Amino acid sequence: MQPWISSTIDQFNAMPDWLRIGTAVIVAATTALLLHRLFYHMLERWLRATERIAWLMILRKTKGPTGLAVVLFFVISTLRLMPIGGLIAEVLIRTAQLSLIALLTWVTIVTTDIFGLVYLRRFRLGSQDDLTARKQLTQVRILKRAAMTVIAVIGIGAMLMSFDAFRQYGVSLFASAGVAGLAIGLAARPLLSNLIAGIQIAITQPIRIQDVVVVEGEYGTVEEITSTYVVVRLWDWRRMVLPLSYFIEKPFENWSRESSSLIGAVTFSVDYSVDVDAIRAKLEQLVADNARWDKQVVNLQVTDAAQDTIQLRALVSAPNASASWDLRCDVREQLIAFVRSEMPDSLPRVRQQILPQVGPGETQLAPVPA
Structure with missing residues (x-):
């Protein structure tokens, strides 16, 4: 058995680099897919038995991304262990690293979205006074979108920081956080102000989904609250789009703040x-x-x-x-x-009375006091 293994290793090492890399990648990917499939079925059976609906939804929604992430992890590990070098290996490893970070970011965003959907399933809109449902819906939607934005920014930052040039630039930027930091802060002010305004609205809730409001002299209903703007459906079905910061900085009327009555x-x-x-x-x-x-x-x-x-x-x-x-x-x-x-x-009417004649053949009319 041992001579056969040694012979196989010798034959593998004698292959051209591209063939060795391709064979190693195929073996690593196949092994990763088999392990992922086995683990997925075991975990799915256990979640069904324990009736963990939220985790079961997350598992099914992320089946493809997690499988690809496992494959990339095995491929990266295999390429790092192989005695190969050059531009091809560097490109493959870098591509696999970036793909792995992107997939993990995607899985985290999907998980956040599913947790929000599962939490909102217990609330129902459309009742006569659905104040609690509208409150929870507004909070979860705004915080969920803010969390997704932060996760996406962290993922993009992690992808950029995997390059030495960007990492060195980031270190120097933090070390000299003066004019450059101020410029970046001014450039990102609209985004940051709306993000902070969204968190303020989620906590203090001056408006909620389906609130009846009067903004800019127009009567309408809050139809959608995103991470940067609010959509108000006006009485004639037009849509007014306002930035989130509007509802923090300017006065407006909310006719259903405490109750819809x-x-x-x-x-x-x-x-x-x-x-x-x-x-x-x-x-x-x-x-x-x-x-x-x-x-x-x-x-x-x-x-x-x-x-x-x-x-x-x-x-x-x-x-x-x-x-x-x-x-x-x-x-x-x-x-x-x-x-x-x-x-x-x-019905409203005007009374008049005829006054005595003031001259030959003349009369004068005057209103009668009410």
Whole structure:
């Protein structure tokens, strides 16, 4: 057995360099794939038995990248152990190192994304008051994207630092962190400000996913929060894109900060002769029959008295901004129709009286005080 092994080694050493390198790479890759396949099936069976859903999803999503990473690791180790040199070996080792770092970065990003998705599975959006779900969704999405950005930067940095030239430049840059460091800081200011603003928004949460906001005089809903900008879906389906730093540095309105419920107001003017109690009773009947009312607030008040008319204000509550808008429109339309049909004399009008004649054949008109 020993002479056969020695003969095989001698024959292998007698091969040309390219053939030895190719044979070694094929053997190392085959061995790595077999070991990875065996370990994968064993780990998958154990995760199924223990019902670890998150880790099972990570294992399946990263099956290809981890297999390639294992192959690269075996290939790098084999090439380093072989008595070969020259440009070919250096290029192969360098390429395999960079690929391994890229794959590990990819696996880490995928793992972070899956952990975020598994955590958010316990929350459901779409309920009447999904404040907790929107809070968690906003936090996880922003922090997950910030973490992915940091992981990607670390991975790119590790790939660059594997080159001696970049490593020496980095050491000299840190040693003379003066004007160069200031220039890099100024150049990266927009990116860093948005990244810091994203972390602030995730922690303090001035806005959340599906919050109803008024920005730049426009009414809309927060549709998406990325690591650098926020997408607001306006009422007419347009999209307004704003940087994250906008919501830290500038004032804006958030109509669903603590709760999605809102109180809407409907104002209209009527004559002094109107029966306020009858309109109040009609308002209560209308909102009771309207499915958009959340059965919390309904009220009618006289809020102003002008020379010719009085102003009535109806307050009604709804579970969210969209329902509040529709409920206000329904109440306004139906109350106007009620006054027009049941109290036509109470519609706004201008009174006049005829004064005594001031001259032969002349009369003078003047408004009558309300």
